[in-house]
Amino acid sequence: MTPIVSVILTSYNKPHTIGKAIESVLLQTLNNWELFIMDDNSNEETVQNIRKYINKPRIHYFNSNIQDGDRYKTTRYATLINEAIPKTRGKYLTYLTDDNSFLPSRFETMVKELNQNSSIEIVYSQQLVKTINEYGIIEQEKVRKTYGVLKNPVGWVDHCSIMHTRNLAERIFEEFGSYWNDDQAYWYNGDAAFWSRLTKYKPFHPIPEILDIAIKDDKSFQRLYTHLPKSIPNGTLVRGPSTETYIIENQVRRKIFQEVFTKLKYDPSMVVKIPDPFLFKYKEGTPIDSQVFINFLLFPNQRLVKAQNHPAVFYLQNNHKHLIKNEKTFSDFNLRWDKIISTDEHLLAQLPDGLPIEELSESTPILPDGTLFKHENYYISLKNCLHPIEKQVAMKLKLPVTNPVKMDHSLLSKFKTGEPFEWEILF
Structure with a gap:
């Protein structure tokens, strides 16, 4: 029997929530569905949890086998969705992530709405968002509401809250050559890029009830990516959700071994958590281990x-x-x-x-790298240049925005202005 609903579940290193996401599909009151689990070469713990389900009928599993160094090159979840859609057979398409789950009546409610009116090709629902801290404690719950028929849903609707017709997806492919735009510029809001394509043809129609639950924990991509500049300044301590701690130095990442972390007077609270793809885009350099105390040419800067x-x-x-x-x-x-x-x-x-x-004076010949300055706006010194840096970006990078080095205009004008560190999102 041809399925009515095709579900595309994108997955990456969420072993503790992927099972609940899959179970939420299995518990749907409408049984005529198929599920495509598109895993992005997750760790073994995640894969083992997925394997518990892949022998079930209607569940299909694909592993991208993407290499870490290639992750940043495209918006990976959009790439996985593009790979999945041609494999699906359903009349309607819907999306799920490994930290979201559906309420049992979701498919039945959405399909009913789409079937009742052939002019409606996209529906969206309310979403319950739970923010959880690193200890697993819920810090906040809020409802992402519906706002009537939307011709511009950017910023208002999560992609786990919609369902649309296959016909609409095929029309998009014919015009754009792909379903979702997976350009790396859309890592933060790939759904917004897709919404702009969908709404060229049809608006979003509301279902004013909660039909899915989103979990935003300390490893959620949006939380890790928000206010992260395109280029991370040298001297920044970083760690991805599935990695060790590194320092960015000469725009490569150097792994810091725990045995020397304290000896080098690094502070664990200064480590910036960032998404794995944006860590892996930096080539791995010489590690920082006990050898730095033998060969000082390996010693880290700053x-x-x-x-x-x-x-x-x-x-x-x-x-x-x-x-x-x-x-x-x-x-x-x-x-x-x-x-x-x-x-x-x-x-x-x-x-x-x-x-x-x-x-610090007008005759100062050189500035210490990694120092945060302020004259009306914030600046960070690198290679004797002053780079403008947005306050929110500086806070993301754990720079001391409450205690910067104050400088006047004459000193600011003495040094060359470098490329700014800013957070850029489209839409």
Whole structure:
């Protein structure tokens, strides 16, 4: 029997919620459906949980086998949906993610609405959104409501809350050459890009009741991606949901081994959590392990160091050591005495000398990398350039927005302005 509803479930590394998502399809009061589980090469725990269901009739499983270094190149969930749609047979198409679940009456309610009026080809419902913290405790619940017939649903409707006709999908493919736009520019709001295609033909019609539940935890893509700049500044500590901790240095990622994390005076609270695809787009560089205390040329930049039994303190940047001129310099740039790393003098001698870092004035020759400045707006110093940075981006990157280094216009104008760090989303 040809299914009425084809469900496309996209999955990536959500072992604790993927089962509930699948079960919510199995519990539908309308039984004439097929489910396509499109997994994006998840970890073994997730795959094992999926395998519990793939021997059931009407459930089809596909693994993309995507390599980590290629994830960022397209909006992966849109790519998976595009691969799934030609495999489906249903009269109606609907979507599910691995951290969402359907209420049992969802298919029956939506199909009834679509069948009653042939001019309606897209329906959407209300959605219950549960925000959960890292301890699994619900912090907030809210209802994403319906707002009547929508000709511009961007920002109002989640893609787990709609159902549309196959006919409409085929018309989109004929015009655009694909169903969803999976350009990497739409990682944050791929559904919005798809809505713009759908509404060229038909508006969204409301079903004013909750028919799906969304879980937003500390690993949810939207929470990790919000306010993340296209390029992450050197010196930023980062970690993906399924990765170790890295530092971005010379625009590669260097894994920091736990054994040296504390020795290098890094602070766990300063680690920025980001989505895996945006971590993996940085090539992996030389790891930061115990070897950095043997070969100082491997030592990470943006660290304060001094030789044992010697008072001189240096700031490392661009693989040079820069003498901190005096205590006022420390104060002017908000440097911290408790972050100084003591090492052997012969190791420190391996690094070439750079210009000294002097008190903040109009004659200051060099700025310490990674310092947040403010003159009306925020700036971050990198390679002696001042890069504009949005406040929300600076907060995302754990920069000290409440205690920046204040600078006047004359000092700001002395240094070259670099490319801005900003959060860009389309729609």
